[in-house]
Amino acid sequence: MSGSDNREYVWSETRSARPEYPRIERWITPRARVIDLGCGNGSLLLLLKERKEVAGFGIELAPSGVAACRQKGLDVRQGRIDVALTDVADRSFDYAICNVTLQMVMYPEVTLREMRRIARYQIISFPNFAFFINRLELLLFGRMPRWGLFGYRWYDTGHIHQLSIADFCALARTFDLTIRQRAYLGKLGKLADLAPNFFAQTAILLLESSHV
Numbered sequence: 001m002s003g004s005d006n007r008e009y010v011w012s013e014t015r016s017a018r019p020e021y022p023r024i025e026r027w028i029t030p031r032a033r034v035i036d037l038g039c040g041n042g043s044l045l046l047l048l049k050e051r052k053e054v055a056g057f058g059i060e061l062a063p064s065g066v067a068a069c070r071q072k073g074l075d076v077r078q079g080r081i082d083v084a085l086t087d088v089a090d091r092s093f094d095y096a097i098c099n100v101t102l103q104m105v106m107y108p109e110v111t112l113r114e115m116r117r118i119a120r121y122q123i124i125s126f127p128n129f130a131f132f133i134n135r136l137e138l139l140l141f142g143r144m145p146r147w148g149l150f151g152y153r154w155y156d157t158g159h160i161h162q163l164s165i166a167d168f169c170a171l172a173r174t175f176d177l178t179i180r181q182r183a184y185l186g187k188l189g190k191l192a193d194l195a196p197n198f199f200a201q202t203a204i205l206l207l208e209s210s211h212v
Contacts (some may be wrong), residue, residue, distance in 0.1 A: 001067060005009060006178035010062070010064050011040055011041040011062055011064045011068050013018065013028070013197055016042070017047070018043075018099070018100070019202070020100065020125045020184055020185070020202065020204050021043075021044055021047060023183040023185075023204045024035075024044065024048075024097065024099065024123055024125075024204065025047060025048060025051060025052065027081055027092070027095075027121075027123060027160075027181060027206045028051055028052050028054060028095055029052070030052050030054075031052070031053045031054065031055070032052065032054050032055070032094040033054070033055045033092065033093045033095070033096055034048055034054045034055070034057070034093060034094065034095045034096075034097065035056070035057045035058065035059070035088070035092075035093045035095070035096050035097070035118065036056065036058040036097045036098075036099070037055075037059050037081040037097065037098045037101065037111065037114075037115065038059070038060060038061070038081050038098055038104070038105075039058030039059065039060045039065070039069060039074075039076060040058075040060060040062075040065050041064075041065050041068035041069060041072075042058060042065070042068060042072050042074045042076060042095060043145075044097070044099060045058050045069070045074050045076075046072050046074060046198040047073075049074070052139060055171045056074065056075065057075050057076070057093075058075070058076035058077075059076065059077055059078075059079050059080075059081050060076055060077075060078060060079075060152070061078065061079065061080055061081070063078060066078045074131030076154075080105070081105060081111050081114075082100070082103070082105035082106050082107040082108065082110045082111045083107070083110060084110070084114065085118065086116050089118070089120045090117055090118065090122065091118065091119065092118055092119075093118055093119040093142070093149050094119060094120055094121060095119055095120075095121045095122070095123060096114075096115035096118055096119035096121070096122050096123070097122075097123045097125050098111060098115065098122075098125075099123070099125050100125050100126060100127065100165075100202070101128050101184055102124060102126050102161075103127065103129075103159050103160070103161050103162060103163060104158045104159055104160065104161075104178070105160075105161070105180045106160070108161050108163075109146035109171070112124075112171065112172075112175055112177075113175065116175055116176075116177060116209045119209075120208060120209060121180075121206060121207065121208055121209075122177065122206075122207040122208075122209065123204070123205070123206050123207070124168070124203075124204075124205050124207065125158075125202060125203060125204040125205070126163060126168065126202070126203060127150075127162055127201065127202050128164055128165050128197065128200050128201060128202060128203055129145075129162040129198070130164030130165065130166065130167075130197050130198065131147065131186075131198075131200065131201050132198050132199060133145070133147050134147055135155075137197075157172060164197055165196050165197045165200060165203045166197045168203070168205070172205075175209075176209065176210045177207040177210075178207060178208050178210065179205050179206070179207055179208055179210065180206045180207065180208050181205070181206035182196075182204070182205055182206075183203075183204040183205075184196045184199075184201075184202070184204070185201055185202040185203075185204070186200050186201035186202065187201070187203070188200075197205065
């Protein structure tokens with residue numbers, strides 16, 4: 001990243017596996033066709049290629065991310081993911097993945113609409129802004145919670161559309177997407193499963209489109 005501003009990503013090999021990866025890998029069937037939207041340095045695509053033998057393609061905005069992907073031998077192009085993906089045909093993929101990126105795009109509803117169009121299944125993950133620590137920060141201090149911005153401040157973060165699990169579930173219904181699997185990450189264990197919108201720090205959802 002450039003300085004303390006995470007609106008401009010500079011990808012490097014120091015960023016590799018993320019905690020969402022094992023859950024996502026578990027949901028992907030072997031030799032599936034996968035597109036990763038906002039694929040970063042390609043670490044997730046490479047993992048799926050090596051362990052699930054997927055046919056993968058990625059789209060990444062940062063030039064450094066695209067370069068890192070190509071060094072790994074991955075098929076990736078540079079571009080935004082919150083616009084019409086005119087070079088991607090309807091249902092050309094089995095899975096469309098957007099991992100902890102939806103909250104960082106200008107038009108998240110466009111990203112979700114395109115994911116529904118190009119793939120039967122959609123895998124979305126995002127930080128849950130309704131996590132109780134965030135609620136307490138707003139209540140007690142009346143300021144934008146720092147946890148939800150991962151240490152950044154309201155003016156130098158790339159997280160421009162903070163959302164909760166409840167927010168996303170409502171949006172999924174609007175787009176006729178059915179949630180098939182759910183996984184929640186955080187330090188509170190089973191509490192996150194009991195009341196995810198309050199106790200989960202990160203949500204990972206497998207969705208299926210009813211549109212043919």
